[in-house]
Amino acid sequence: MARVVVIGAGIMGLATAYNLAKRGVRDVLVVDRTYLCGGASGRNGGGVRAQFSSETNIRLMRESIAICRDFATEMKINVWFRQGGYLFLARSAERARALEENVALQNRCGLPTRMVDAAEMRKIVPELATEGVRAASFNPGDGVVFPWPFVWGYARAAEDLGVTIRPFTEVVGFETSNGRITGVRLRPTRLSPLDASDEVLPAGDATTEACDEVVICAGAWSPKVAALLGVALPNKPHRHEICATEPLKPWLGPLVADLTDGLYFSQSMRGEIVGGVAVDPVPEGINQQSSRRFLTTYSRALVGAVPVLAGVRVLRQWAGCYDLTPDGGPIVGRVADPTNLTLACGFMGHGFMMAPVMGRLLAEHVDTGETSELFARWSLDRFARGDLVHENMIIG
Ligand SMILES: Cc1cc2nc3c(=O)[nH]c(=O)nc-3n(C[C@H](O)[C@H](O)[C@H](O)COP(=O)(O)OP(=O)(O)OC[C@H]3O[C@@H](n4cnc5c(N)ncnc54)[C@H](O)[C@@H]3O)c2cc1C
Known part of the structure; x- marks a missing residue:
């Protein structure tokens, strides 16, 4: 019983x-x-962030990040938690405005998120191609873990x-x-x-x-x-694909996310670039199979965002399901x-x-x-x- x-x-x-x-x-x-x-x-992808557009999610994620910070000590296991921030890119005036509104709300909730211009984006990620990016928001307290x-x-x-x-x-x-x-x-x-x-x-x-x-x-x-x-x-269920590259020297601070095409990538503590991109349409129902189409779409989007990654080798590709409401x-x-x-x-x-x-x-x-x-x-x-x-x- x-x-x-x-x-x-x-x-x-x-x-x-x-x-x-x-x-x-x-x-x-x-x-x-x-x-x-x-x-x-x-x-x-192990991303952990408090940058959301609703006060509920922002406040809950502030608590979750605090738990992540203490997790290794409390549970006696290394979860490779690294707070390099999240850099959200906006390519349209409408998205830039939405990011600004979200930043204002996040600040009211006590987060140090700020809007950054192209020059500051390149300070945070010197290899980032910023043409076409109108604005970005950055919260240094966001981060990644190894799931x-x-x-x-x-x-x-x-x-x-x-x-x-x-x-x-x-x-x-x-x-x-x-x-x-x-x-x-x-x-x-x-x-x-x-x-x-x-x-x-x-x-x-x-x-x-x-x-x-x-x-x-x-x-x-x-x-x-x-x-x-x-x-x-x-x-x-909605299949979502992801992949990891060979390990590189540590160079990428934040998880970079582009809400326009769903591209996101970060560098794990092991050095791999871990990321994904939206690929539609996806098969109906539960499906955890990988596709070649994802790999081409993701490679193009990633190299478009960070041209220096053009020669990097992909080590592993896999898929899981988002649970969409x-x-x-x-x-x-x-x-x-x-x-x-x-x-x-x-x-x-x-x-x-x-x-x-x-x-x-x-x-x-x-x-x-x-x-x-x-x-x-x-x-x-x-x-x-x-x-x-x-x-x-x-x-x-
Ligand atoms: C590619 C990808 C990238 C993602 N990136 C992020 C990210 O960066 N940050 C983030 O926070 N989230 C991310 N997510 C989402 C996150 O992984 C999920 O929201 C989260 O893991 C859900 O956890 P869960 O325990 O609810 O579900 P799951 O981890 O899916 O666990 C559900 C479990 O239920 C079991 N189960 C199902 N049916 C039965 C049954 N009949 N009997 C017994 N057991 C059953 C399954 O086997 C499964 O193990 C991502 C998801 C994907 C797919």
């Missing part, structure tokens, strides 16, 4: 489980249909506090009674070694784990999992039916950076049942009410 079953051992599920255990909640079980880092949490040890750090710390993590365990159904979930149907899985898409194969019979509470942290798979309970979610805000909190179900999904392309703070808030919400203004704003029923949230600083 589990007090809480968390579905999904990505960063969101593990951060929630860790914080539940830290609050003293016993018998927390985290299940995942594949392995730790099998979902978007092991496939992302894998971040996930492992939460997993190990959660287990040390008594959480059980079961990889290769898929939720295939639920048992319910009187509007509550009473059990989760779990089936062992395995991966086919020949299938690059990470589709799982059944590896045994399903069994039932009785439980008090369920939290769906299944990222882009969340609509599929929620549908097993008759809960319809509006979020959709119609308004760009996540779906978080308890639902009306079943009453013991909490959702934490729809985090677009910034769920990794949100997890440190959201894990804490979700654990409090699940443990106490208390709801806050944030959970009301990001609730599932906002879509039915037409009370949508808007965030315009979304990369890719």
